[in-house]
Amino acid sequence: xxxxxxxxxxxxxxxxxxxxxxxxxxxxxxxxxxxxxxxxxxxxxxxxxxxxxxxxxxxxxxxxxxxxxxxxxxxxxxxxxxxxxxxxxxxxxxxxxxxxxxxxxxxxxxxxxxxxxxxxxxxxxxxxxxxxxxxxxxxxxxxxxxxxxxxxxxxxxxxxxxxxxxxxxxxxxxxxxxxxxxxxxxxxxxxxxxxxxxxxxxxxxxxxxxxxxxxxxxxxxxxxxxxxxxxxxxxxxxxxxxxxxxxxxxxxxxxxxxxxxxxxxxxxxxxxxxxxxxxxxxxxxxxxxxxxxxxxxxxxxxxxxxxxxxxxxxxxxxxxxxxxxxxxxxxxxxxxxxxxxxxxxxxxxxxxxxxxxxxxxxxxxxxxxxxxxxxxxxxxxxxxxxxxxxxxxxxxxxxxxxxxxxxxxxx
Ligand code: ATP
Ligand code: MG
Numbered sequence: 260x261x262x263x264x265x266x267x268x269x270x271x272x273x274x275x276x277x278x279x280x281x282x283x284x285x286x287x288x289x290x291x292x293x294x295x296x297x298x299x300x301x302x303x304x305x306x307x308x309x310x311x312x313x314x315x316x317x318x319x320x321x322x323x324x325x326x327x328x329x330x331x332x333x334x335x336x337x338x339x340x341x342x343x344x345x346x347x348x349x350x351x352x353x354x355x356x357x358x359x360x361x362x363x364x365x366x367x368x369x370x371x372x373x374x375x376x377x378x379x380x381x382x383x384x385x386x387x388x389x390x391x392x393x394x395x396x397x398x399x400x401x402x403x404x405x406x407x408x409x410x411x412x413x414x415x416x417x418x419x420x421x422x423x424x425x426x427x428x429x430x431x432x433x434x435x436x437x438x439x440x441x442x443x444x445x446x447x448x449x450x451x452x453x454x455x456x457x458x459x460x461x462x463x464x465x466x467x468x469x470x471x472x473x474x475x476x477x478x479x480x481x482x483x484x485x486x487x488x489x490x491x492x493x494x495x496x497x498x499x500x501x502x503x504x505x506x507x508x509x510x511x512x513x514x515x516x517x518x519x520x521x522x523x524x525x526x527x528x529x530x531x532x533x534x535x536x537x538x539x540x541x542x543x544x545x546x547x548x549x550x551x552x553x554x555x556x557x558x559x560x561x562x563x564x565x566x567x568x569x570x571x572x573x574x575x576x577x578x579x580x581x582x583x584x585x586x587x588x589x590x591x592x593x594x595x596x597x598x599x600x601x602x603x604x605x606x607x608x609x610x611x612x613x614x615x616x617x618x619x620x621x622x623x624x625x626x627x628x629x630x631x632x633x634x635x636x637x638x639x640x641x642x643x644x645x646x647x648x649x650x651x652x653x654x655x656x657x658x659x660x661x662x663x664x665x666x667x668x669x670x
Pocket of ligand 2 (some may be wrong): 471515516518
């Protein structure tokens with residue numbers, strides 16, 4: 260990632276108008292701010308600013324995945340029908356899967372990768388000594404989503420980090436599984452979200468219960484319940500009549516930001532021949548699980564949670580830049596001073612977006628800074644003299660500081 264950017268060079272600029280066909284706050288602000296562009300319903304380009312945010316989210320996820328011992332790879336997105344037939348999901352999941360025929364062969368675009376991973380495992384794992392295996396990738400997923408009304412929260416094409424693990428025993432699987440749950444909680448904490456672990460159904464993935472990571476939000480499409488004495492929340496879809504009578508029951512609207520699935524052995528390993536030879540020479544199916552997080556949905560969730568009527572307020576850890584520097588003046592002397600501040604910050608490895616435009620007035624520059632939502636705004640103008648005006652995006656207070664003080668405050 261480049262460290263610094265002059266706004267005059269950034270592609271593209273903010274939009275004045277809110278796109279008329281977008282109803283969700285996340286898509287409106289992300290589109291107006293120049294983070295995403297919409298190609299069609301459910302299909303968005305991550306523009307340079309948006310790609311920066313998603314890359315920072317991915318870096319956090321990658322760090323936490325690697326810390327569990329998982330290894331990163333990259334799997335194909337174009338899949339042959341045959342592999343999906345091995346588990347019966349070519350038919351079972353055909354509503355959600357984009358399937359098509361080409362040259363008399365049937366293909367699908369990836370909506371997930373369990374079958375592809377199980378194929379790798381049966382080819383490359385023979386003994387208990389090869390286990391456990393934990394592999395993940397970041398890639399595009401394609402899903403025929405019927406309700407594509409939540410902006411980037413529900414794409415038909417979106418980014419996912421999906422991790423898969425295979426183990427010799429159920430104990431080893433569950434130990435790793437809850438380790439990944441902890442890693443997920445750390446990831447969400449690092450982007451300033453409080454995620455609630457929620458029991459849910461497995462849909463087309465498994466008959467077993469799964470665990471979702473839900474973030475409370477009125478715009479969420481899920482309803483979850485918490486009650487006195489429950490260890491985890493429960494998704495509406497798994498609530499029994501008994502559960503609905505629980506003391507202290509409370510309903511919350513929420514956005515699912517992650518989901519982990521303990522599969523066991525039956526659905527994937529046994530059907531696809533994912534076997535290994537155990538210590539005692541016995542042939543056994545691997546214990547399998549998968550774990551997903553949607554980085555693009557996560558970016559949308561952050562916008563839904565952290566904004567005001569002027570624009571986005573990014574958490575520091577994933578903001579596209581740390582500082583939004585603005586120069587106000589057409590005097591060469593002031594411009595040179597701002598250029599110097601830009602260079603000084605850059606020399607100290609501060610990530611700066613520098614609004615150096617001279618065809619745009621201060622009102623527009625301030626409005627753009629608020630819309631884009633970088634945590635700190637700095638202004639150099641005639642008025643600021645040798646100092647620089649400092650303001651945090653989430654505060655109204657401004658102060659005049661010298662560059663040394665600013666560097667200290669940023670550290
Ligand atoms: P949902 O219930 O919201 O449709 P899902 O349960 O089908 O999601 P999973 O298969 O569990 O989703 O996918 C793992 C993660 O990928 C989700 O927790 C979410 O963060 C993200 N995700 C799933 N579907 C989408 C989508 N259509 N657009 C963006 N992100 C998505
Ligand atoms: Mg899910």
